[in-house]
Amino acid sequence: MNSVQSQPTALSVDPWPEAPVAEPVVSGVLHIEGMPRTLRPVIERAMYRCIATESVFVVPNDDPLTAQWCTRWYREGAGIGCRQVLTGTAAELRALNSAVSVLAGEYGFSGKVEH
Numbered sequence: 302m303n304s305v306q307s308q309p310t311a312l313s314v315d316p317w318p319e320a321p322v323a324e325p326v327v328s329g330v331l332h333i334e335g336m337p338r339t340l341r342p343v344i345e346r347a348m349y350r351c352i353a354t355e356s357v358f359v360v361p362n363d364d365p366l367t368a369q370w371c372t373r374w375y376r377e378g379a380g381i382g383c384r385q386v387l388t389g390t391a392a393e394l395r396a397l398n399s400a401v402s403v404l405a406g407e408y409g410f411s412g413k414v415e416h
Contacts, residue, residue, distance in 0.1 A: 324390040324391065324392065325390070325391075326354055326357050326388050326389065326390065327388070327389070327390065327391055327394065327416055328386060328387065328388050328416065329386075329387050329388075329389070329394040329398075329414050329415055329416030330384060330385065330386055330387070330414070330415050330416075331348075331372075331383060331384070331385040331387055331397070331401070331412075331413075331414050332382075332383075332384055332411070332412065332413050332414075332415065333381075333382050333383050333384075333401070333405075333410065333411065333412045334377060334380075334382040334410060334411040334412070335377055335378060335379075335380040335382065335409075335410040335411055336380045336381055336382065336405075336408070336410040336412065337379075337380055337381075337408055337410065338380065338381050340404060340408060340410075341374060341381060343404065344401065344404070344412075345372065347397060347400040347401065347404075348372075348387070348397060351389075351393055351394075351396040351397035351400060352387065352388075352389040352393045352394070352397060353389075353393065354388070354389045354390055354393060356387075356388055357388045372385045373385070380410060387414070391416065394414050394416045395414075395416075397414050398413060398414035398416075401413060401414060
């Protein structure tokens, strides 16, 4: 009797069993009102540190040529504000919201990330 061993097929072998599964990218909006101007670099540094995922253009019906690729700050009384659409994982947006909320509480301005 001749025994034949079955060979693994492409479907039975996982070539990357430990490959991490990427979290989905979501969009959120950074809202800041009445922030002291001196905190602008602090907020921008928090954005850089909290959101490591590559930016994705996901604004429906918006033209990529007129998209906001940089944060547009505007004057607001004695302070500044912004309304910036961001993309990242839900965890990254939560981390940024936490950082913004702490700064808003400490320095008396309105700030949050909605997602």
